[in-house]
Each structure stands twice: as structure tokens, then as C-alpha cells.
Amino acid sequence: MTPRLELDDVTVRRDGRTVLRVERLRLTERRVGVVGANGSGKSTLLRLLDGLIDPSTGRVSIDGLDTVRDGRQVRRRVGFCFQDPADQIVMPLVADDIAFGLKNQGVPTSAREARAATVLDRLGIAHLASRTAASLSGGERQLVALAAVLVCEPATVLFDEPTGTLDLVRSLRFSRLLAGLDIQAVVATHDLDLLEDFDRVLVLDRGVIVADDRPGPALARYRALAAETQAVEAQAVEAQVAETPAVGTRRAETFSVSPR
Amino acid sequence: MEDLTKARAIAEIALLAAIIVALGLMPPLYVLGLTVPITAQTLGVMLAGAVLGARRGTAAVAVVVLLVVASLPVLSGGRGGVGVILGPTGGYLLGWLPGALVTGLLARRALRLPTKARAFGLVGACLVGGVVVVYALGIPWTAVVTGLDLSTTAVGAAVFLPGDLLKAVLAGLAAAAVHRQVRIDHMRPDRELARAR
Amino acid sequence: MTLLTDAQPRPGLLRSVPAPVKLAGLVVLGVVSAVSTSPTLLALIGATGGLALVVARPHWRRLTGLMVVWAIALVVVVILQLVTRDSAAAVVSGARMVALCLPALAVMASTAPEELLDTLFAATRPLRRVGLRPEVLALTVALTLRFVPELVRQIETLREAQRARGARPSVLPVTVPLLVRCLDRSRTLADAIVARSFFDRATPLDHAPPASVNREGASAHATSSTAASATPHASRPLVLNTPRPHAGRRPSEESWKT
Numbered sequence: 060m061t062p063r064l065e066l067d068d069v070t071v072r073r074d075g076r077t078v079l080r081v082e083r084l085r086l087t088e089r090r091v092g093v094v095g096a097n098g099s100g101k102s103t104l105l106r107l108l109d110g111l112i113d114p115s116t117g118r119v120s121i122d123g124l125d126t127v128r129d130g131r132q133v134r135r136r137v138g139f140c141f142q143d144p145a146d147q148i149v150m151p152l153v154a155d156d157i158a159f160g161l162k163n164q165g166v167p168t169s170a171r172e173a174r175a176a177t178v179l180d181r182l183g184i185a186h187l188a189s190r191t192a193a194s195l196s197g198g199e200r201q202l203v204a205l206a207a208v209l210v211c212e213p214a215t216v217l218f219d220e221p222t223g224t225l226d227l228v229r230s231l232r233f234s235r236l237l238a239g240l241d242i243q244a245v246v247a248t249h250d251l252d253l254l255e256d257f258d259r260v261l262v263l264d265r266g267v268i269v270a271d272d273r274p275g276p277a278l279a280r281y282r283a284l285a286a287e288t289q290a291v292e293a294q295a296v297e298a299q300v301a302e303t304p305a306v307g308t309r310r311a312e313t314f315s316v317s318p319r
Numbered sequence: 320m321e322d323l324t325k326a327r328a329i330a331e332i333a334l335l336a337a338i339i340v341a342l343g344l345m346p347p348l349y350v351l352g353l354t355v356p357i358t359a360q361t362l363g364v365m366l367a368g369a370v371l372g373a374r375r376g377t378a379a380v381a382v383v384v385l386l387v388v389a390s391l392p393v394l395s396g397g398r399g400g401v402g403v404i405l406g407p408t409g410g411y412l413l414g415w416l417p418g419a420l421v422t423g424l425l426a427r428r429a430l431r432l433p434t435k436a437r438a439f440g441l442v443g444a445c446l447v448g449g450v451v452v453v454y455a456l457g458i459p460w461t462a463v464v465t466g467l468d469l470s471t472t473a474v475g476a477a478v479f480l481p482g483d484l485l486k487a488v489l490a491g492l493a494a495a496a497v498h499r500q501v502r503i504d505h506m507r508p509d510r511e512l513a514r515a516r
Numbered sequence: 517m518t519l520l521t522d523a524q525p526r527p528g529l530l531r532s533v534p535a536p537v538k539l540a541g542l543v544v545l546g547v548v549s550a551v552s553t554s555p556t557l558l559a560l561i562g563a564t565g566g567l568a569l570v571v572a573r574p575h576w577r578r579l580t581g582l583m584v585v586w587a588i589a590l591v592v593v594v595i596l597q598l599v600t601r602d603s604a605a606a607v608v609s610g611a612r613m614v615a616l617c618l619p620a621l622a623v624m625a626s627t628a629p630e631e632l633l634d635t636l637f638a639a640t641r642p643l644r645r646v647g648l649r650p651e652v653l654a655l656t657v658a659l660t661l662r663f664v665p666e667l668v669r670q671i672e673t674l675r676e677a678q679r680a681r682g683a684r685p686s687v688l689p690v691t692v693p694l695l696v697r698c699l700d701r702s703r704t705l706a707d708a709i710v711a712r713s714f715f716d717r718a719t720p721l722d723h724a725p726p727a728s729v730n731r732e733g734a735s736a737h738a739t740s741s742t743a744a745s746a747t748p749h750a751s752r753p754l755v756l757n758t759p760r761p762h763a764g765r766r767p768s769e770e771s772w773k774t
Contacts, residue, residue: 111323111707130322131716139711146701147708151661163713193665207712322715326706329652333659334667334698334705340660341667342691345675349684359687370695382660389632390624393664398581401539402620405546406582407589407613463550464616465593466609471600489687496692501699 061243062122062136062214063087064108069117071103071266079103079266081117086245088258092274093247094281095263096288101247102142104263105217108245109139121215135164138213142220144204145192153195153203154188160211178210182236198229205236215243222250251278328375335371335379339363340386343395358395362486362493364415365449368422369441369494372506376423380415387412410460414453422448430498430506437498442491449487450480526573530626535635538623549615558611565618574625586617633657651717659705670694 064086071079079100093101106112107119110126110133119126126133141147150156157175166174179185184202187195195203201221208216221237222230234253237244246253254260260277262270262284270280343360368376386393390400394412404412422444429440454476462472498506525531530538549561590613597606637650644650674693675685683689 106707109711111710131713134711134713135716137711139708141704141708143704145666146704147712149655149662149705149709149712150658155658159714160712163717165717191665192662193669211713322710323706325652326709326714327702329656329709330659330702330705331699333656334663334702336656336660337663337667338694338698340664341671344664344668345671348675348690349686357687359691362687362691366691366695370699378656382656385633385636385657386660388636389629390627391629391661392578396581396585398585400582400620400624401542402582402586402617402624405542405616405620406586407593464613465589466605466612467593467596468600471596475596489691493688493691493695496688497695497699500692500696503699 061087061089064215064245065118065120066107066114067118069107069114069119071100071107071112072115077266079107081268084261084268084271086259089243090257090259091243091245092254092257092260092277093245093263094249094251094254094260094278096285099263100266101263102219103266104261105139105219105245105247108215108217109134109137111139135211136214138208138211138216140205140208140216140218140221142223144197144200147204148192148200148207151191151193153190153192156192156203157188157207157210160207164211174210174212175206178206182206182209197224198226201225201229201233209240209242213242215245216240218244218246218248220248220250221246222248222253251281254278328378331371332375332378332382335363335367335376336382336386339367339379339383340393343393344397357482357486359486360395361415361449361453361483362490364419365422365445365487365490366494366497368419368448369426369445369490370497370503370506371423372427372503373420373423375505376419377416380419384412384416405464407461407464408457409464411453411457413460414456417456418448418453420448421452424448426494427506438492438495441494441498442488445487445491445494446484449490450483453483454480524628525626528572528626530568530572530622533626535627535631536638538627539632539635542619542623545619546616549612552612552615553608555607555611558608558615562611562614562618565615565620565622568622569618569625572622572626574621579621579625582621583617586613589613655709655714667694667698670697 064084066081066084068083069079069081070077081104093104095101103112107114107126108121110119110130113127121133121136124133124136139147148156150159154175157179158171161171161174175188176185179188182202182205184199184206187199187203192200192203201224218237222233225233230250230253237246237253238256246257248254254274257274260270260272260274260281261268262277262281264284269284270277272280339360340363342363343358345359347358349357364380367379370376371379383393387399387403388401392399394403403409425444425447426441429437429444432440458472458476459469461467461476462469465472467475545561545565549558552558590610593613594606594610597609637654640648640653641650671690671694674690678685678689
């Protein structure tokens with residue numbers, strides 16, 4: 060059964076500023092996308108769900124486990140894939156890193172090896188096991204980081220911009236990989252294609268959920284919002300340029316005349 | 320959240336230790352304007368204290384010393400091993416530990432100074448911790464290992480003094496720049512911390 | 517570049533002596549050499565060390581850097597003693613340096629870094645009382661080794677950036693951004709350490725009975741495995757289990773193969 064992520068009356072404050080406010084949210088779908096501008100609160104929302112940030116007020120829970128009180132149990136069920144996979148590989152050797160989470164959970168050696176082998180095979184990276192973390196390419200790193208999360212068999216995995224550093228081929232490969240995983244996934248991303256066949260998409264704007272729908276309408280709302288913001292910004296720039304006409308015009312001319 | 324605080328300490332200590340090692344493995348750097356390149360490893364030691372404070376800074380240095388004893392080639396020029404400690408310069412290596420500690424203690428005080436005086440305070444912390452304390456252990460150690468007089472040893476050590484003084488100044492300035500850019504909660508003066516909350 | 521040096525010690529008599537014994541012996545010899553003024557005793561210690569070193573058949577390449585530095589120091593010290601004092605003092609000084617150097621090299625040559633780290637972790641066990649757990653130390657060391665190659669690469673990039681602007685790589689423009697990035701990264705890294713359940717292991721295995729580990733038996737996958745966590749994995753170092761086969765008898769081998 061898909062886990063149930065619940066947020067009630069949650070606010071997160073940082074340096075006296077409210078960075079996220081969610082009145083009531085229930086996530087029970089298998090594929091949930093989170094989109095929004097940089098700094099809109101996507102990472103904060105993901106970290107809340109793993110108990111890496113405590114809510115300033117309100118309550119976050121996963122299948123009834125409170126992320127503050129039962130943080131450790133929550134983190135056994137929830138895996139986290141960070142934006143830069145290099146930040147979450149903690150061991151010098153790939154094989155040791157895959158074993159790290161299992162060791163922390165007290166899984167005995169024999170079971171550890173078997174589970175590691177299965178996951179590495181499944182992701183097609185068995186050949187990387189004896190490599191050092193520093194020698195991996197960007198794409199390989201992401202797969203290793205993912206393997207290290209999946210080997211702990213979490214029910215839910217939180218992805219923070221999983222395709223942010225990947226080229227198109229690797230993004231598509233990740234997309235296909237994700238589709239084949241039998242877990243609940245909450246994915247914060249700028250890669251809207253990735254969310255096409257998701258069950259639900261949340262749109263965040265300055266710390267508030269402004270749309271919560273199926274991907275089609277939600278992404279349409281997000282695009283409209285982005286266009287709106289951009290238009291406002293462009294107006295502001297124009298207003299500024301109008302105040303200093305000489306410099307503005309000259310620059311524009313230089314650019315348009317330039318042969319390159 | 321207590322877990323997260325501990326994890327932060329572990330991550331900071333490990334990364335600073337890695338910086339000390341990495342700076343030692345790199346080809347020497349040039350000091351602004353001068354033609355003589357310097358090895359930056361001791362710079363890393365002072366920075367550990369001046370940036371992370373007494374406890375975490377010393378811990379970072381301790382990790383490096385541990386790796387040295389374990390024969391890993393982590394010192395400048397790829398050296399390492401118990402042999403280094405038993406050698407004539409072993410005292411300087413061990414001196415890094417109290418050196419980072421004193422640098423850290425003084426740096427914490429320096430950060431309480433008015434903004435403009437902080438850089439001076441941090442340079443002072445690096446001079447006392449990174450040079451005075453380190454030499455105070457290094458020179459007698461050399462005297463014991465080599466059997467030379469303390470005064471002869473001190474004269475010999477003086478050859479390295481200008482370079483180390485320069486490094487202390489640079490470390491202090493670098494630490495000041497880092498503290499301007501990054502907030503390191505456990506190093507901040509209490510009143511600032513209170514204001515932020 | 518990896519810090520895990522490929523050069524494993526070759527099998528032999530000294531190789532089979534447990535690392536703690538060798539380190540303890542080295543400390544004793546070091547203290548004796550430091551206080552002794554008898555050229556005969558010092559020469560004897562030096563000769564024994566030299567013999568042990570040759571018998572250990574070291575990878576000389578690894579030792580040359582250190583030996584060159586020492587040889588220069590030896591020459592300088594002997595000359596200084598001859599100038600400032602007399603030949604007797606020069607002999608004692610020279611013999612002492614040899615007596616300190618060669619046994620240390622012999623120990624280095626005959627002991628794997630992993631084994632030495634293992635010994636050092638074990639030696640810090642009394643520090644548990646003041647809150648330093650061996651697994652925390654082991655994680656810190658592992659993280660350091662993990663990030664050194666990456667930082668070396670970062671420094672190279674920063675140096676190149678300086679060269680691209682026509683400047684020689686100097687200290688501040690390299691170290692300041694390096695530190696700032698590292699401190700930023702330490703936040704995410706800390707998140708990852710927590711997210712990957714590191715502190716789960718630290719507590720239940722130390723204090724709580726196994727039953728409490730099973731509290732969340734509801735999560736189907738973890739049940740069978742957590743039950744086995746009553747075995748004290750916590751005290752085992754978790755780094756550096758090099759995949760290559762180890763030569764010689766390894767008293768501590770088991771603990772590295774976890």
C-alpha cells in the first residue's frame with residue numbers, strides 16, 4: 060500500500076521569515092511532482108517530509124509516524140535523493156557506500172551483500188562496485204546514490220531535482236528507471252517532461268501551494284504563473300531602462316549591430 | 320534535530336580535514352605579488368581553527384594526524400607514517416593539535432570584536448596558535464631528536480619563520496573573508512545569534 | 517587519485533606481528549632512543565630497525581620521499597654538531613636519528629594502513645566516555661578520504677580560473693571559495709548522513725535492547741534484518757575494506773570485511 064504523507068497547519072520559519080506554509084496536505088499517490096521557482100520552498104517541503112527540517116508550527120507525519128518525534132523510524136521508510144549526488148555518497152568506495160545504510164540499520168553482512176548485488180544488477184551498475192566514489196562520472200554517481208537509497212528498500216523516496224545535472228539521454232533514462240520503481244516517489248523538479256504521467260503535481264509559489272492537480276492542469280497553471288512573473292519583471296526592467304534612456308539605447312544598439 | 324547538529328559537526332570536521340590534506344597535495348601557491356611559492360598545508364591547519372573554532376578545528380587536525388600515523392600519504396609531498404612523527408620535524412606535526420586549539424579559542428574571541436577589527440583579531444589568532452604554539456612544540460622536539468642545542472635548533476627554525484608568519488596573516492584574512500560569507504552558528508557571538516532568532 | 521595506497525605490505529615475519537604490538541614497541545624504542553646517549557645502544561636499535569626494514573622487503577618507492585628528507589636532516593645535524601660541539605656529539609646525534617628512523621620505517625613497511633587505522637580506532641575506545649564513538653570516528657575518517665580527491669579537483673579548477681584571468685594561482689582566491697563551498701556542502705552532507713540513518717546505529721546498538729529496534733516491524737522489509745542487529749556491528753570500523761586480497765595473516769582482517 061502506498062504510504063500516507065500528512066501535513067497539518069505547517070509553517071517553516073527561517074531567520075524570522077516564513078518560507079513555507081501548508082494548511083492541510085494529504086499525499087497518498089504513487090507519483091507526486093513538486094514544481095515552483097527557485098526558492099519557492101520545494102527543497103524545504105521535501106526536507107520536512109524526511110524530518111530533516113522540523114516544522115516551526117504544525118505536524119508532519121508519515122503513516123502516523125511524526126517526523127519530529129519518530130524521525131529515525133521515518134527515515135527508515137523514506138529515502139532521500141539529494142540534488143547533487145556527490146553530497147550523499149559518504150564512503151570512499153562504491154561497495155561500502157551501498158552497504159552504509161544497511162549497516163546503519165543493522166542488516167547482517169550476508170544479507171547486505173545479497174541485497175547490494177540485487178540492486179546494483181537492477182540498475183545495471185554491478186561493474187561500479189569496486190570503484191572509488193571520486194572516479195565516477197556524473198551519471199554514474201547518480202545511479203550509485205540511487206542504488207544506495209533503494210538498497211534500504213524505502214517505501215517512499217524523495218527526489219530533489221533528480222535530472223538537474225543530467226543530459227537529455229540520461230534524463231530520459233532516469234525517467235524510465237523511475238517509472239519501473241515500485242515505490243512512492245515525491246519529485247521536486249524543473250524538468251516538466253518528467254512529470255507527464257505522474258498522478259499529482261503541486262505548484263509552489265513563495266512558500267505556498269498555489270495549485271494541486273493532475274499534471275496537465277497543474278503544469279498549465281505553473282506555466283501561466285511563470286509567464287506572469289516574467290512579464291512583471293520585464294515591466295520593472297523597462298521602467299528602469301526608461302529612467303536612464305541614453306545608456307539603455309546605446310547598449311541595445313551595440314547588441315543588435317554586433318555581427319556575432 | 321540533535322542528530323542533525325552532530326552530523327553537521329562530523330561533516331565540517333571531515334571536510335576541513337580533507338581541505339588540509341588536499342592543500343598539502345597541491346602544487347605550491349603564490350602569495351600575492353611574491354615570486355616564492357608556499358605549500359599551503361599549514362595554512363589549512365590555521366584555517367581549521369580560525370573557521371571551525373577550537374573543538375572542531377582540533378578534531379579536523381586530529382583526523383589528519385590519525386591518517387599520518389596510519390601511513391597514508393597525506394602530508395605535503397605525499398609523506399606519511401609514524402616515521403614522520405619520530406623524525407626531527409615530528410613536533411611541528413603534533414604541534415598542529417594545540418595550535419588549532421589555541422587558534423580556535425582566540426578566533427572565537429576575535430569574532431566578538433567590532434566588524435572592522437575582526438580580520439586583525441583573526442590574524443592574531445593564527446599568529447599565536449599557528450606559529451607560536453606550533454614552534455613551541457616543534458623546536459624542543461627537534462632538539463631532542465637531533466641532540467642539538469635548543470638555541471641552535473631555534474636558529475635553524477628561524478629560517479622557516481618568515482614563510483609561516485606570512486601564512487598566518489593569509490590564514491587570518493582568509494578566515495575573515497569566510498566568516499563574512501558563511502554563517503557558522505557555533506562560532507557566532509551570542510548577541511548576533513539572539514538577533515537572528 | 518585515491519588515498520588507499522595500492523602498495524600492500526609483503527608477507528613476512530614482521531608482517532604477522534599484530535599492529536598494536538608493533539606500534540607499542542615503536543613507542544618504547546622511540547622513548548629509549550630519545551633519552552639514551554649511548555652510541556652502542558642507539559646503533560644497535562638502528563641496526564635492528566634496518567635489518568627489519570630490509571627483511572620486510574618494502575615498496576621502496578613509498579619510502580624514498582621520507583628517506584631523502586631524513587638523509588638531508590641527518591647530514592645537516594651531523595655537520596652542525598661537528599661545528600658547534602665535537603665528533604662524539606655528532607656520532608650520538610647521527611645514531612639517534614637512525615635509531616628513530618629505521619624501526620619506524622620497518623613498521624610502516626610491514627603494516628597495512630587499514631590495519632593501523634583499525635588499531636587507532638580501537639585505541640580511541642576509552643574516549644567513548646567523553647562521547648566519541650568509534651563509528652563516528654570511522655565515518656569522519658571515511659568522509660575525509662572520500663572528499664580529498666574531489667577537493668583536489670576543486671582546487672585545480674580554482675587555480676585554472678585564476679590562470680584564465682592571467683594571474684598566478686595565489687592563496688586567498690583559492691582557499692576562500694574552497695572553504696565557502698565546503699561549509700555549504702557540509703550542510704547537505706549532514707542532511708545525507710541523517711537521512712541515511714547513521715544515528716540509528718549509534719543509539720540502539722549501544723543502549724537499547726534489540727526489541728526496541730524492532731519497533732517499526734510494520735515496515736515489512738526491515739523486520740528480519742533488524743532483529744539481527746543485536747550483534748555489535750557498531751564497534752566495527754566501516755571504511756576502507758579494500759577489495760583486493762590481503763597477503764599474510766591479518767589478525768584484524770575480519771573486522772574489515774564486514
